[in-house]
Amino acid sequence: MSFGRLGLFGCVLLLLLGCGGSGGGPATQTADASAQQVFRWKLITTWPKNLPALGMGPERLAELLRVMSSGRLDIKVYGAGELVGAFEVFDAVAQGTAEMGHGAAYYWRGKIPVAAMFSTVPFGMTAQEMNGWLHYGGGMDLWRELYAPFGLVPFACGNSGVQMAGWFNREINSLADLQGLKMRIPGLGGEVLKRAGGVPVSLPGGEVFTALQTGAIDATEWVGPYNDLALGLYSAARFYYYPGWHEPGPTLEAIVNKEAWESLPPDLQAMIEAATRMINEDMLSEFTARNNSALRTLVDEHAVELRKLPDDVIARLRDLSTQVVAEMAESDPLASRIYDSYMEFAAGVRDYHRISEQAYLETR
Numbered sequence: 001m002s003f004g005r006l007g008l009f010g011c012v013l014l015l016l017l018g019c020g021g022s023g024g025g026p027a028t029q030t031a032d033a034s035a036q037q038v039f040r041w042k043l044i045t046t047w048p049k050n051l052p053a054l055g056m057g058p059e060r061l062a063e064l065l066r067v068m069s070s071g072r073l074d075i076k077v078y079g080a081g082e083l084v085g086a087f088e089v090f091d092a093v094a095q096g097t098a099e100m101g102h103g104a105a106y107y108w109r110g111k112i113p114v115a116a117m118f119s120t121v122p123f124g125m126t127a128q129e130m131n132g133w134l135h136y137g138g139g140m141d142l143w144r145e146l147y148a149p150f151g152l153v154p155f156a157c158g159n160s161g162v163q164m165a166g167w168f169n170r171e172i173n174s175l176a177d178l179q180g181l182k183m184r185i186p187g188l189g190g191e192v193l194k195r196a197g198g199v200p201v202s203l204p205g206g207e208v209f210t211a212l213q214t215g216a217i218d219a220t221e222w223v224g225p226y227n228d229l230a231l232g233l234y235s236a237a238r239f240y241y242y243p244g245w246h247e248p249g250p251t252l253e254a255i256v257n258k259e260a261w262e263s264l265p266p267d268l269q270a271m272i273e274a275a276t277r278m279i280n281e282d283m284l285s286e287f288t289a290r291n292n293s294a295l296r297t298l299v300d301e302h303a304v305e306l307r308k309l310p311d312d313v314i315a316r317l318r319d320l321s322t323q324v325v326a327e328m329a330e331s332d333p334l335a336s337r338i339y340d341s342y343m344e345f346a347a348g349v350r351d352y353h354r355i356s357e358q359a360y361l362e363t364r
Contacts, residue, residue, distance in 0.1 A: 039264065041075045044093070046086040046103035048206045049079025052230045053286050054223065054252070057158045058102040061254065061279045068271045073264075075100065086204030090255065094150045099260035102157060104252050105143075106187030113328050114335035116187045117342050118143045118154070120250035122321035124342075127159040127249035127284050128357075129349045134251065135277075137345040142338050151258040155276035158252030158283035161291075163244030164228070165309055166221030167212065167237035172309060175316055184208055184220035188328070189246025192320045205231070212236040221246065225294035226287055234302040241307050245317055252283070 043062055047055040062075035080086035084097065090108045093101040106116040118139070125133065133139040134156050147154050166185070170177065179197040190200030201217050211217045213236040220237070221244070222228050234240075254276050261269065298304040329339030 036072075037265075038071065039073050039260075039268070041073070041100055041260065042083065042098035043075050043077045043100040043102060044083050044089050044098040045077065045101065046080055046089050046107060046204060049082065051079075051205065051227065053160070053227060053283055053290070054158070054205075055079060057252065057279050057283050058254075060282065061102070061157065061275055064275045064278065065271055068275060069268055073268050073271065080204055080206055086206070087202075090150070090152075093255050093257050094152055096257050096259065099257050101255045102252065103255075104186075104250060105154070106250075109187055112146065113331055114338050115146065116328075117325075117338055118146075118251060118253070119187060120247045121325055121342070122189050122192055122246045123248065123318050124325075125249050125346050125349070127161045127251070129346065129353070130159070130249045130251050131156065131280070132349060133342065133345040138341050139345070142334075142341055146334060146338065147255070148258075153256045153258055153261045155254045155256070155272070156251050156280045157254035157276040158280055160223050160227075160247075160250055160287045161284055162224075162249065163221065163247040164224050165241035165244050165246070166219055167228070167233050168219040168239040168241060169212070169215075169237045170218065171239060171307070172241060172313060174310060175313055178313070181219060182217045184211065184217050184222075185246060187246070188321070188324055189221070191324050192246065192317055195320045195324065196316060209233060209236055224287065224291050225298055226290040229294045229298055234298050234304050238305055239307055240298065240304045241309050243309070243314075245309070245314060245321075251280075254279075 043058055045055065045058050047058075049055060050059065058077045062077050065073045065075060078084075078098070084092045086103075087107055089098075089101040089103050090111065092098055105119040108115045118134075120130075130139075134143070140154075140156070143154050166183065168181075172178065175196065178193070181193075181198040182201055183193060183198055184201045184203045185193055186200075186202055190202070193200050201211070203211055203217075203220075205222065208220050208222055209231055212220050212233065220233070222231060222233060224244070228234070228240075254272075256272065261272075264272075295306075299306055325339070329336050
């Protein structure tokens with residue numbers, strides 16, 4: 001079932017139909033029994049427990065579903081490392097260790113290279129544009145096709161908006177400063193940095209601060225001011241660079257084990273479809289509301305030096321990004337279809353946003 005086809009009103013209708021009916025036949029009795037069943041699920045995440053926004057998104061999702069279902073869908077949330085490691089979420093949900101997971105598709109790039117396109121593409125689409133592609137441009141159907149062989153059903157479930165380029169313990173004045181730079185950066189952005197001469201390192205959020213503080217890495221990207229302040233990254237690095245070329249609109253995902261999904265009655269499936277859409281919007285709204293005040297705190301109270309990446313660095317990273325993404329599309333026919341769909345939608349929405357969003361921001 002695709003939310004793009006069902007729509008919010010369809011979800012509401014399903015919920016109403018699930019509550020209706022007063023007959024006493026076998027079908028009604030079966031429906032009544034289903035309405036009484038309580039599904040107790042585990043939800044594992046790639047985030048530190050209760051981290052603002054990222055970590056709280058799954059908590060809010062679980063509580064929302066508990067209320068919507070009147071307790072019939074009872075979900076316990078586990079942070080990274082509590083049940084499985086941060087980067088083990090995909091496999092654990094596929095194997096049924098937990099019924100549900102929350103993370104980002106680019107973490108599974110080693111297993112499914114093209115999965116990163118359902119999270120974020122360097123110099124690619126923004127949060128608003130990603131939502132358009134996923135829910136009304138065919139992206140969600142391709143995403144579910146990609147995950148189907150693993151027994152998983154994905155949902156868009158959160159977005160930070162454009163991120164920061166990251167925290168650096170030295171200035172970046174030219175391309176030469178990227179040579180040998182050890183930086184925590186996942187996904188396609190990590191491959192781009194590698195080709196630019198850097199050394200990408202993969203670390204879960206809970207290990208980022210210590211790695212930066214001890215010098216195990218020279219730099220890290222995480223999210224943006226709101227989350228970066230919460231992790232205390234300002235005390236481990238001095239320079240805070242923008243823009244977040246590597247993550248312009250990172251979609252987070254909720255993944256559900258296919259057998260667990262199919263065990264649910266239609267009304268609970270509809271609730272998950274609707275609730276994940278709500279969290280997807282809610283998280284973006286929270287980041288939009290909190291980032292600026294957090295940035296002021298970082299600069300005014302912690303003396304963080306806010307810097308813009310040099311134009312020549314950005315230009316080189318952009319050229320390399322084009323190469324990396326195009327090569328990934330050559331891995332198999334499905335990857336090629338995903339790439340074509342993404343690029344076609346991105347080109348169209350970019351043309352319109354040039355005379356709408358971009359034009360407005362330039363004149364405001």
